[in-house]
Amino acid sequence: MHENTTLNPPMLRKTESKSSSWLLRWAVVCAVAVSTATTVLAEHNSNKGLGGIKVGQFLNDERRFYNTENGLPSDAVDSVAVTTDGTVLAATDKGLARLLGNDFHPLSDAAQAVTRVAPWGDGAVFQMGGSIMQYDKDGRISKLLSLPADWDEGDELLWLGGRKSLLLGTTQGLFYADGQTVRPFEKFANLASPDTAVYATSVSTDGDLAVGTSTGLYERNQQGEWNKLLPAAGNYSWAPIEVRGVAYDEKNQLWFACPQGAGVRSDGKWQLFTGVEGLPYDDFTALAVGNSGAWFGTKIGAIRYLDGVWSYRQGKRWVPSDDIHDVAVAPNGDAWFATAGGVGRIRRVETSLADKAKFFEEEIDKYHRRTPYEFVLSVGVDKPGDKSKVTQRDSDNDGLWTSMYGAAECFAYAATKDPKAKERANKAMLAMKFLSDITQGGEHPAPHGFPARTVLPIDGRNPNDHDNRENDLRKQKEDPLWKVLVPRWPVSADGKWYWKTDISSDELDGHYFLYGLYYDLVAETDEEKAMVQEVTARVTDHLIAHDFQMVDHDGKPTRWGRFTPDELNRDLDFSTGLRGMNSLSVLSYLKVAAHVTGDEKYQAAYMKLIDDEQYAANALVAKRQMGIGTGNQSDDEMAFMAYYGLINYEDDPNLRMHYLISMMPYWKLVEAERNPLFNYIFASCWDTIETGDYQRKTPQSCLEDALFTLKRYPLDRFRWGYKNSHRKDIQFIEGGWFEYWWKNPKGYLRTGVTLPIDEHFVEHWNKDVWNLDAGGNGTSLADGTSFLLPYHMGRYYGFIVEE
Secondary structure: OOOOOOOOOOOOOOOOOOOOHHHHHHHHHHHHHHHHOOOOOOOOOOOOOOOEEOOOOOEEEEEEEEOHOOOOOOOOEEEEEEEOOOOEEEEEEEEEEEEEEOEEOOOOHHHOEEEEEEEEEEEEEEEOOOOOEEEOOOEEEEEEEEEOOOOOOOEEEEEEEOOEEEEEEEOOOOEEEOEEEEEEEEHHHHOOOOOOEEEEEEOOOOOEEEEOOOOOOOEOOOOOOOOEEEEEOOEEOOOOOOOEEEEEEEOOOOOEEEOOOEEEEOOOOEEOOOOOHHOOOOOOEEEEOOOOOOEEEEOOOEEEEOOOEEEEOOOOOOEEEEEEEEEOOOOOEEEEEEEEEEEEEEEEEOOHHHHHHHHHHHHHHHHHHEEOOOEOOOOOOOOOOOOOOOEOOOOHEEEEEHHHHHHHHHHHHHHHHHHHHHHHHHHHHHHHHHHHHOOOOOOOOOOOOOOOEEEEEEOOOHHHHOOHHHHHHHHHHOOOOOOOOEEEEEEOOOOOEEOOOOOOHHHHHHHHHHHHHHHHOOOOOHHHHHHHHHHHHHHHHHHHOOEEEEEEOOOOOOEEOOHHHHHOOHHHHHHOHHHHHHHHHHHHHHHHHHHHHHOOOHHHHHHHHHHHOOOHHHHOOOOEEEEEOOOHHHHHHHHHHHHHHHHHHOOOHHHHHHHHHHHHHHHHHHHHHHOOOHHHHHHHOOOOOEOOEEEOOOOOOOHHHHHHHHHHOHHHHHHHHOOOOOOEEEEEEHHHHOOOOOOOOEEEEEEOOOOOHHOOOOOOOOOOEEEEOOEEEEEOOOOOHHHHHHHHHHHHHHHHOOO
């Protein structure tokens, strides 16, 4: 993460560059070439005028789980039903339970294995042993009828339902209750084969009956005529089998689900869905419809279709267990799921971006501040998904994450003038100051201006017990450039802290990003300005004094803090993959330092790297990658923050154009990610380029895509595992650069964009969003900085207009 700057930052004195003219000509040639070679997954209309988007209230999904701790007799739930008055019933292998308030309560009159609970009339029906039982609207349970004694042992009840008559779907056909007698539908039996298994039925408000079976989809009209339905639409013509779900919705549209896909009939016309049309998965187990859309249960998660949008709800972020046994939709739109891990509920809750921001700010204040300096990062929890007991921990990138949080608060203060935002920004800036204070003195002092990665209190564990010479030697076998550094955690001069060595470029990117933003947007007093100027100067002086390297307490450069021309331009073994990114970073550091301090020596160092060492040319192609989904995603986070500082603080129009032309193909490469941070940085920096017939404008979709992700950003910040590689709506990224894709599969939606943020997990924007699967058991709770930074930035620039 790099950068610092304002919307219209004060410009430095223009410096004539003898390199500017050839840089511009070279940049235009390279940009056209790169643009031609780049595959863009999501094409957008680039001629729309760019403007802020008004955002008011909208609906987000929230989930809740219920298990034996919430009163269920068992977590093995066969089915779930919602009566007309909203009562929720769950059938388990140890009895029937009813939801009262926030917990389920077992029903004593149904305390044995219960299957196939379903709404019927004003109450519900369910199977218990050899009987069909009735639950009436007053909560009383009585026997409705006995199942036929002459049914073969192979006759298994698969479905209960109906409207006026009780319908029973079995492995041997469709039956109905005639008083205490169970009779077959003879006309249906004549149309379907005798051993047709009936999985689901639905009755429309007009009295039509749809039946989903092992041999096909059938319908009986009001005149009693039976037909086998053969849905067809466009190039599709289906004779569906294994139809696991059917449902008429409130408009009498008929929905069905089978292994070929899903479909809906409206006004006599079919619309059919496969992975090509966006259906995520098709191993269906159930189907229910309501005012929150059509909900499909599958053997790997649940799916909703609403207003043309598919949403995949898989993994414990959304459902207690992936094998969905049954689905029910309540009158209020809540979707209920019966699973082997209990009952799940997904509710659509009205919220706003401001509500989300407030929630994440409060969560950070409550859980995510470590040490008196309040470093902001994720925490551990003792029990998956439970915040009642959290454990603070450090990471290699505490300075980076805390800087990004501080940057978010800088934008927040500039946009709102909320004193709380300024207080938070001040704390983050002081934490960054502390990291370059703590390295001075002690038994192993670092050179002046060297920042630590992070700190740990001396009265805790000794991190050198693990981060020792033996561990370094093991890592060096895998990475020859890994440093053997003893101690890796020196003790501070005051004896209160261990501080971590080996600062990296991504840490510096975060520091400098905060330096500039704090100076421009927050520092109002002479004391505040002097503080950030002093910190920026001493870190930058360290770089210049050591030939643009970070030199540790051992007198040697760190593993990743190396920007020297001798290595980037003349050592191919070292510079492969690093030349563009590190050139971009160090130019950004110097430009930020020149802006914050006003000291000409930083501008002079900046121009020396451009004129004598061609660093601006190096930065033209900032990242070494082979197309979408390649390279290190952290580089993208770093690069866009570096572009932000370089472009907004550069007053030489030719150099500014050079950096813009470098950024344009880079953004086009990541456009399909719908990343709000990358998009807002791009939009805040980009100038329309017009050179003859060559023209590039920021597309309005840049803001629309960013807003899409912010709106779908989940409040649940636990790291839950997820799986998407089995999906039917995925296009895999394969080929020579992905020879191991089957071990760590990568891909994107057939629509050309990566998965929505609520269908995978993002802690920070260094996450590789092209990866389709990831682990996680809910014992890590991430903070909300990755929402707050783009959100407050969008507010500051007017890209987001809160209504």
